[in-house]
Amino acid sequence: MTTVQQRESARVADDRRWKALAVCLTAGFMTLLDTSIVNVALPSMERGLHAAQADLSWVISGYALTYGLVLVPAGRLGDLRGRRETFLIGVALFTAASAACGLAPSGTWLVVFRLLQGVAGGLIAPQGSGLIQQMFQGAQRARAFAAFGSVVAVSTAVGPLAGGVLIELSGSWRWVFYVNLPVGLAVFAAALRLLPKSVPRRDPGEGFDVPGVLLLGAGALALMLPLVQEQAWPGRRKWLLVPFAVVLLVAFWAWERRQGRLRKGPLIDLRLFALRSFTLGALMSLVYFPGFTSVLFVYTMFLQNSMGYNALAAGVAAMPFAVGSAAAALVGGRLVVRYGRRLVVYGLYGVALGLLGTVAAVQLVPGDGVGWAAALPLLLAGTGSGLTVSPNTTLTLARVPVRRAGAAGGVLQTGQRIGSAAGIAAVGAVYFAHLANHGRSATALQLGLATALLFVVTALVLAVADVRSGSPVVRG
Numbered sequence: 283m284t285t286v287q288q289r290e291s292a293r294v295a296d297d298r299r300w301k302a303l304a305v306c307l308t309a310g311f312m313t314l315l316d317t318s319i320v321n322v323a324l325p326s327m328e329r330g331l332h333a334a335q336a337d338l339s340w341v342i343s344g345y346a347l348t349y350g351l352v353l354v355p356a357g358r359l360g361d362l363r364g365r366r367e368t369f370l371i372g373v374a375l376f377t378a379a380s381a382a383c384g385l386a387p388s389g390t391w392l393v394v395f396r397l398l399q400g401v402a403g404g405l406i407a408p409q410g411s412g413l414i415q416q417m418f419q420g421a422q423r424a425r426a427f428a429a430f431g432s433v434v435a436v437s438t439a440v441g442p443l444a445g446g447v448l449i450e451l452s453g454s455w456r457w458v459f460y461v462n463l464p465v466g467l468a469v470f471a472a473a474l475r476l477l478p479k480s481v482p483r484r485d486p487g488e489g490f491d492v493p494g495v496l497l498l499g500a501g502a503l504a505l506m507l508p509l510v511q512e513q514a515w516p517g518r519r520k521w522l523l524v525p526f527a528v529v530l531l532v533a534f535w536a537w538e539r540r541q542g543r544l545r546k547g548p549l550i551d552l553r554l555f556a557l558r559s560f561t562l563g564a565l566m567s568l569v570y571f572p573g574f575t576s577v578l579f580v581y582t583m584f585l586q587n588s589m590g591y592n593a594l595a596a597g598v599a600a601m602p603f604a605v606g607s608a609a610a611a612l613v614g615g616r617l618v619v620r621y622g623r624r625l626v627v628y629g630l631y632g633v634a635l636g637l638l639g640t641v642a643a644v645q646l647v648p649g650d651g652v653g654w655a656a657a658l659p660l661l662l663a664g665t666g667s668g669l670t671v672s673p674n675t676t677l678t679l680a681r682v683p684v685r686r687a688g689a690a691g692g693v694l695q696t697g698q699r700i701g702s703a704a705g706i707a708a709v710g711a712v713y714f715a716h717l718a719n720h721g722r723s724a725t726a727l728q729l730g731l732a733t734a735l736l737f738v739v740t741a742l743v744l745a746v747a748d749v750r751s752g753s754p755v756v757r758g
Contacts, residue, residue, distance in 0.1 A: 299417045302476040303426055306410040309373055309469045310430065311437045312462055313403035316380075317346060317702070318441025318575070319448075319458055322582055322593040326455035333389030340393040343511060343703070345400040350699030351502055352404025355495045357412065357692030358549050362490060365409045365416065365688060366477040372405030373473060377466030384459035411691025415684045416480060421619065424676055428615020431675030434698070435611040435668050438575055439604040442582045446597025494537055494549035501530030502696070509703040550693060551686050560690065562748055563678025566626070566741050568697035570674075572705025573737030574667055577637065578603060579706050580713050580730040581656075588723035589650045599653035606664025611672040618673035623748050625673045630742040632666020637735045639663075641728045648724060670741075701737075709733045 324338050331337075360368040379399035386392035414426045448457045504527035508520040541548035555561045578600050585591040585599055610629070618625050639659025647655035675694070682690040709730045716726035 298476060299422075301472075302417060302478065303414065303429065305469055305472045305476055306369075306413055307429060307433045308465065309369070309406050309473075310410045311433045312465050312469070313349075313376060313406050314434060314437035315441050315444060316399065316403065316462070317349070318438050318578065319445040320345075320441075321579060322442050322445040322586070322596055323449060323455040323458045325586060326449055326593065327389070327392070330455060331386070331389045331392065333392070337389030337393055339511070341389075341396050342706075344393055345396045345403070346699055346703050347503070347506055348397045348400030349404045349407075350506060350696055350703070351499055352401050353408055353696045353699065354498060354549060354689060354692035356405045357408030357688035357690070359405075359490065360409045360412050360688040361685060362547075364480050365412045366473070366479055368405060369409040369413070369477060370470065370473055372402050372409070373466055373470045376402035376406060377463060377470065380459045380462035380466065384456040407695050408688045408692040411679055411694070412688035413477065415679070415682060415687030417478060424619050424680055425615060427676040427679055428611075428618060428672050431672030432608070432611035432615055432668070434675060435671035436604065436608045439578065439600075439607040439664060439667070442578055442600040443597035443604055446592075446594035450592070450594035491538075491541060491547060491549040494534060494541065497530055497534035497537055498549060501527050501534055502700070503527075504530060506700060506703050509700075509707040550689055554682065554686060554690055554693070557681055559677050559681050560679070560694075562744065563674050564694050564697050566674055566744055567678070567694055568701045569737060569744065570630070570670060570741035571698045571701030572708065573633070573637075573734040573741070574671070574705070575702040576705035576709035576734045576737075577663070577731065580709050580727060580734070581640075581660075583713075584723060584727040584730075585653060588727075589652065591650070591653065595653070599656070600660070602657045602661035603664035603667070606661045606666075607668040607671075610665040610668025612668075614669045614672045615676065617669075618676050623677060623745055626670050626677070627742065627745045627749055629666045629669030629673070630738060630745055633663050633670065633738050634666070634735060634742060636660060636663025636666055637731050637738065641731050641735075644724050644728055644731075652724075705734065705737060 320341060324341070327333055327341065328338055333341075356368065356372070376399060379395055379402050382395040383392060383399060386395055410430060411427075414423065414430060418426045444461075445458055448461060449455055451457075504523045508515070508523050511520065535552075538548040538550055538552055542552055582596040582600055585596040586593070591599065614625060614629070621628075636659045639662060640656045643655040643659055644652055678694055679687070679690060712733045713726045713730035716729055717723060
């Protein structure tokens with residue numbers, strides 16, 4: 283083969299890799315969008331299905347619950363059985379479940395199909411990070427992870443706007459789910475053609491860790507259930523599940539250590555946590571996502587329930603956050619190679635200042651003009667968020683071994699989902715408790731945003747401590 287032919291072959295292979303990445307990112311965007319796009323559709327669902335409040339709660343929390351429970355086992359399944367095959371199964375199931383959600387005749391059936399949709403989303407998500415590890419190396423891997431982190435940041439932020447536009451144009455909440463059908467079919471067809479086949483390598487005696495799956499699943503369920511049901515289950519007895527969850531998760535950790543010692547293929551290779559970049563990044567996601575995801579949740583709820591905004595207007599009011607996240611995530615993906623964890627620190631400062639500005643805007647501009655008054659602070663918060671989520675994803679996963687990439691991505695995203703559930707529970711509890719005591723809705727929003735700010739500041743403290751201890755940057 284001539285040098286010219288070799289270069290052309292390399293160019294074609296490189297082009298194919300980036301197209302395959304686009305397929306993974308589109309699927310990831312679709313599944314993560316469904317964690318937030320439904321928020322603005324809840325009032326329409328309540329009217330259209332005559333759904334009970336408990337059903338509406340499970341439409342949101344049920345998806346987050348099953349999505350989070352499946353992530354780590356799905357990542358390990360992809361590592362062992364093939365990421366392409368697991369990805370295709372997940373996309374097919376997600377598309378079918380989306381159609382079923384759109385056709386749901388009652389609130390109960392909608393909850394059932396949302397649970398199934400969450401399982402499918404959890405199957406898809408860790409395959410993306412695993413395929414990036416498989417397809418890219420060096421600086422290209424850092425760029426690919428930056429794009430992956432951008433999708434995480436943007437999809438969550440843009441959900442309220444996308445939901446509002448769809449409901450306004452179609453006149454029905456069902457199109458929030460139907461929009462996934464053409465996307466899912468296109469992704470499935472493109473994945474068949476572009477995603478690389480893999481021949482998983484397994485050590486002798488290594489298999490799927492069923493006891494580990496059961497222990498982690500039960501522990502995560504016991505931990506997440508009182509969080510996602512915080513409003514639906516009044517009283518304190520639900521929190522008794524938390525110490526039970528701790529016992530199960532400690533048992534899981536002990537079991538995984540045993541599996542690793544005997545070289546029997548643990549669900550999570552605990553040696554991953556010896557990688558400082560992975561451990562700190564996963565911890566930061568766990569701490570930051572409660573503040574990140576709860577901001578738009580409580581803000582759009584305030585605008586619709588207290589200020590009289592419709593779904594589209596609430597989505598437009600949240601758009602500055604989404605625009606800032608999208609733009610900064612793309613820039614952050616390039617800058618993280620140079621600045622490392624310092625870029626995350628700058629981003630977190632931006633989020634904190636933006637949230638403080640939003641609290642001030644609500645105080646200074648009472649009434650329905652708050653949507654305009656909060657636009658600039660939300661733009662700053664969104665910009666900071668884009669400089670946080672995308673670079674942190676790159677820093678967390680760039681050094682993970684390829685054969686453990688799926689499980690590592692599952693761990694990172696499980697922390698994000700648990701953090702999101704905890705944040706919505708905590709911020710929602712503060713917001714609704716103030717309203718229940720006949721407090722002003724504006725004050726309730728300010729208290730909710732202040733609660734979200736506490737999570738952001740905690741993440742900032744972690745990031746600053748890491749920078750001061752000499753955290754390295756990403757190397758090509």
